[in-house]
Amino acid sequence: MSKKKRRANSQRKNEITKGIFTVLEKEPSKSFNYKQIASKLKIEDTQGRNDLIKRLGQLKTKERIIEVERGKYQQKPSELNVLIGKVDLTTSGNGYIIVEELEDDIFVQKHKLNRALHGDTVEVFFKRKGSGKRIEGEVATILERKKTTYVGIVDKQKTFAFVRPTDSKMYTDIFVPLDNLNKAGDGDKVLVELESWPKDRDSPYGKIVEVLGKPGEHNTEIHSILAEYGLPYEFPYEVEKYAQTLDTSIKAEEIAKRRDMREVLTFTIDPKDAKDFDDALSFKVLENGNYEIGVHIADVSHYVLPDTILEEEAYNRATSVYLVDRVVPMLPEVLSNNACSLRPNEEKYTFSAIFELDENAIIKNQWFGRTVINSNERFAYEEAQHIIETGENTIPKEISIRKDAYSIANDVVNAVLTFNKLAKIMRSKRMDYGAISFDKIEVRFSLDDNNEPEGVYFKESKDANKLIEEFMLLANRKVAEFIGKQNPKKTFIYRIHDEPNEDKLMALNGVISKFGHSVNLKDKKSISSSLNKLLKDVKGKKEQNLVDTLTIRSMSKAIYTTDNIGHYGLAFDYYSHFTSPIRRYPDVMVHRLLQHYLDGGKTVKEAVYEEKCKHSSEMEILASSAERDSIKYMQIKFMQDHSDKEFLGVISGVTEWGIYVEIIENKCEGMVRIRDIKDDYYNFDERQYAIVGERSKKTYQLGDEVFVMVKNTDLIKRHLDFSLIGKKE
Numbered sequence: 001m002s003k004k005k006r007r008a009n010s011q012r013k014n015e016i017t018k019g020i021f022t023v024l025e026k027e028p029s030k031s032f033n034y035k036q037i038a039s040k041l042k043i044e045d046t047q048g049r050n051d052l053i054k055r056l057g058q059l060k061t062k063e064r065i066i067e068v069e070r071g072k073y074q075q076k077p078s079e080l081n082v083l084i085g086k087v088d089l090t091t092s093g094n095g096y097i098i099v100e101e102l103e104d105d106i107f108v109q110k111h112k113l114n115r116a117l118h119g120d121t122v123e124v125f126f127k128r129k130g131s132g133k134r135i136e137g138e139v140a141t142i143l144e145r146k147k148t149t150y151v152g153i154v155d156k157q158k159t160f161a162f163v164r165p166t167d168s169k170m171y172t173d174i175f176v177p178l179d180n181l182n183k184a185g186d187g188d189k190v191l192v193e194l195e196s197w198p199k200d201r202d203s204p205y206g207k208i209v210e211v212l213g214k215p216g217e218h219n220t221e222i223h224s225i226l227a228e229y230g231l232p233y234e235f236p237y238e239v240e241k242y243a244q245t246l247d248t249s250i251k252a253e254e255i256a257k258r259r260d261m262r263e264v265l266t267f268t269i270d271p272k273d274a275k276d277f278d279d280a281l282s283f284k285v286l287e288n289g290n291y292e293i294g295v296h297i298a299d300v301s302h303y304v305l306p307d308t309i310l311e312e313e314a315y316n317r318a319t320s321v322y323l324v325d326r327v328v329p330m331l332p333e334v335l336s337n338n339a340c341s342l343r344p345n346e347e348k349y350t351f352s353a354i355f356e357l358d359e360n361a362i363i364k365n366q367w368f369g370r371t372v373i374n375s376n377e378r379f380a381y382e383e384a385q386h387i388i389e390t391g392e393n394t395i396p397k398e399i400s401i402r403k404d405a406y407s408i409a410n411d412v413v414n415a416v417l418t419f420n421k422l423a424k425i426m427r428s429k430r431m432d433y434g435a436i437s438f439d440k441i442e443v444r445f446s447l448d449d450n451n452e453p454e455g456v457y458f459k460e461s462k463d464a465n466k467l468i469e470e471f472m473l474l475a476n477r478k479v480a481e482f483i484g485k486q487n488p489k490k491t492f493i494y495r496i497h498d499e500p501n502e503d504k505l506m507a508l509n510g511v512i513s514k515f516g517h518s519v520n521l522k523d524k525k526s527i528s529s530s531l532n533k534l535l536k537d538v539k540g541k542k543e544q545n546l547v548d549t550l551t552i553r554s555m556s557k558a559i560y561t562t563d564n565i566g567h568y569g570l571a572f573d574y575y576s577h578f579t580s581p582i583r584r585y586p587d588v589m590v591h592r593l594l595q596h597y598l599d600g601g602k603t604v605k606e607a608v609y610e611e612k613c614k615h616s617s618e619m620e621i622l623a624s625s626a627e628r629d630s631i632k633y634m635q636i637k638f639m640q641d642h643s644d645k646e647f648l649g650v651i652s653g654v655t656e657w658g659i660y661v662e663i664i665e666n667k668c669e670g671m672v673r674i675r676d677i678k679d680d681y682y683n684f685d686e687r688q689y690a691i692v693g694e695r696s697k698k699t700y701q702l703g704d705e706v707f708v709m710v711k712n713t714d715l716i717k718r719h720l721d722f723s724l725i726g727k728k729e
Contacts (some may be wrong), residue, residue: 106138124138125137149193221702222633261294269384279295280294295353295471320336352368360425436535496566535551584616585616651703704727707725
C-alpha cells in the first residue's frame with residue numbers, strides 16, 4: 001500500500017473516531033447503534049459503514065466506549081466525569097446538581113435534565129467549560145425521586161385531564177386518564193401521584209390520590225401546604241386505635257422504680273394558648289443554702305415503645321408542625337394533650353435532670369433519671385412575667401389564664417424570682433463564652449372563629465421566656481456532656497451547629513454596611529461579639545427584621561448527628577435535645593439512649609442512629625418550610641382586606657425582576673415588579689443591591705423606606721404584589 005493511501009486511510013479512521021466521540025459525547029446518557037451513528041455522521045457508503053463498525057469494535061475492546069447492550073454503544077462514563085448529586089431546579093426550568101465532592105454546583109440546561117425533577121438524586125455527566133468557567137453537565141440516570149406526589153389544579157377535558165402543579169419548580173403538567181380522577185372535578189385542588197413517564201410522552205402519567213377542595217378556601221390551602229411537603233394532617237386509624245389502647249394510668253409498681261418528686265414544689269410556664277406541657281421546673285432550698293432545681297420532661301419513651309406502630313408513626317413524622325392556625329402533632333392527642341402533658345394537680349411520669357446550684361448558678365451536683373411529679377401550678381408567660389416585674393403574689397384578671405384574678409403562694413413567687421436570678425447569671429455566662437443572642441421578631445395573627453385574620457401582633461421574648469430557655473439549655477447541655485465525655489465513647493444524639501461560612505459573613509457585611517453596621521471577622525470570638533452588638537444595635541430600628549433574617553441566613557444550619565462538633569451559636573462543646581419529646585423524635589431517642597447507658601448498656605450502632613438523625617433533620621426542614629408558607633398564606637389573606645391602604649415598608653430584597661418590600665407595621669412582604677415601575681426603565685445593580693433608573697439615575701436600594709399599596713393577592717400561589725407609590729423623603 002502506498003504512503004499516500006495509508007495516510008488517507010489513517011485520516012479517514014481519525015475522522016470516524018472523532019465522529020463517534022462527537023455523537024456519544026453530545027448525548028452521554030443515551031446509547032446508539034452503528035446505523036444511528038452513521039446517519040448522524042452522514043456515512044452512506046458501504047465501505048464507510050464497515051469502517052465505522054470495525055472502529056466501534058476496536059474502541060470497545062480498548063474500553064474507550066462501552067456496549068450497553070448488543071450493538072448499542074455509549075460513551076464510557078470516565079471519559080467525562082460521573083458523580084451523584086441532588087437536583088436543584090430554578091423557576092426558569094434550568095437546574096443545578098449539588099454534589100458534595102465539588103465546591104461548585106453543576107449547571108444543567110432544561111433540555112439536559114432528562115426528566116429529572118427538583119430534589120431528585122441523579123447521576124450526572126459533567127465537564128468544565130474552559131478554564132475558570134462554570135461546570136456544565138447532563139443528567140445520566142435518575143437514581144431516586146425526591147417526591148412522587150404534587151399538589152395542583154385539575155384541568156379536565158372531554159377524554160382526559162391534566163393537573164397543573166402549583167409548585168413553581170415543577171416544570172411539567174401531569175396527564176391523568178379520566179378513570180384516575182378519583183371523583184375530582186374541573187378546577188379542584190388535588191394531590192396527584194406520579195405513576196409512569198412513557199418515553200414517547202412529554203408529560204408523566206399520574207392518578208389523583210386526594211381531593212383537597214376548592215382553591216382559595218382556608219382548609220384547602222392549609223391542607224395543600226402540608227401535602228406539598230408530604231406532611232400528614234391526620235393520624236391513620238390504626239395508629240389512633242393503638243394509642244387509645246395504651247394504659248396511661250399511674251401505677252404504684254412503676255412509681256417504685258422512679259425518684260418520687262411529687263412533694264417538691266413544681267410548676268410549668270408556657271404560652272397561654274398551649275395545649276401540651278412537656279416541661280416543668282421544680283424548686284427546693286437545701287439545708288446548705290443551695291438550690292435543688294429539677295428540669296422535668298414528659299416521659300414519652302415510657303409509652304412510645306420500639307417496634308410498635310406508634311413508634312413508626314412518630315419516627316416518620318419526626319416533629320410536630322406548627323402552622324398559623326393549628327398544630328399537627330407528632331403524637332396522637334391521647335398522649336400529646338393528656339398522658340404526656342404535665343397538667344397541674346395530676347401525677348405524671350417524667351424523665352428529669354436535677355441540679356444542685358449555688359447562688360452564683362454554679363453546679364455542685366447533678367442527677368439524671370426517671371421520676372414522677374405532680375405539678376402545683378400552670379403559668380402563662382405573661383403571668384410569670386408579672387411576678388418577675390412586680391414580685392406580687394396576685395395575678396391581675398387582665399393577664400390571668402383563669403377567669404378571675406387569683407393569688408399564689410409566696411413560696412411559688414420566691415421560686416420564680418430565684419429562677420429568674422439564676423437564669424440571668426447563666427445567660428450572661430453564655431454570652432461571655434461567645435453565644436449569639438437571636439431575638440428575631442415572630443409574626444402572629446389574631447384569628448376569629450372562622451380562622452380569618454383580624455390583626456397582626458409580634459411575639460416578644462421577655463425574662464419569663466428566657467428563664468425557661470436557660471433551664472432547658474442547661475438540661476440539654478448537661479445530658480449531652482454526661483454521655484459525650486464518657487470513655488469509651490458511646491453513640492449519642494447531638495444537636496450541632498457549625499461555624500458560619502466566611503463568604504456568607506462577608507456578604508452580610510456588604511448588606512449591613514448600607515446601614516452603618518459591620519461584623520469583625522478577625523477571629524471566632526470577634527465574630528460572636530460583633531454579631532451580638534449588631535443584633536443589639538438594630539433592635540427597634542427599621543432594618544431590624546431584615547438584618548435579623550440575613551444574620552440567621554449567614555449561619556450554618558443546626559442539625560442532628562452522632563458526630564459531635566459542638567454548637568457554635570450557643571457556644572457549647574456538647575449539646576443535645578432532651579426537653580421536648582412530645583414534639584421532637586430526637587428527644588425520644590435521647591431519652592432511650594440515656595436510660596440505656598444509665599442501666600449500664602453498651603454503646604449502640606452508630607450507623608443506625610446517624611440515619612435516624614439525618615431523617616429527623618430533613619423532616620425539621622420540611623416542617624419549617626410548611627410553617628413559613630402558612631404564615632405567608634395568612635399574611636396575603638390579611639392584606640386582601642387592606643387593598644385600599646397605603647403602607648410604609650422597607651426594601652428587604654432586590655432582584656433582576658423586582659424589589660421585595662416588607663411592611664413595617666405588620667411584617668407582610670410582597671414584590672414590586674420592575675416592569676410595573678413606569679417612571680423610568682430600571683436596571684438591576686447587583687453590587688449596590690439596588691435597581692437604578694436608566695434616564696433619571698433614581699435608585700431603590702436595599703433598606704430604603706418606600707410607600708406601597710396592594711396590587712394583587714394570590715392565595716393559591718401565595719404571591720403578594722405591591723404597587724410602588726414612591727420613596728419616603
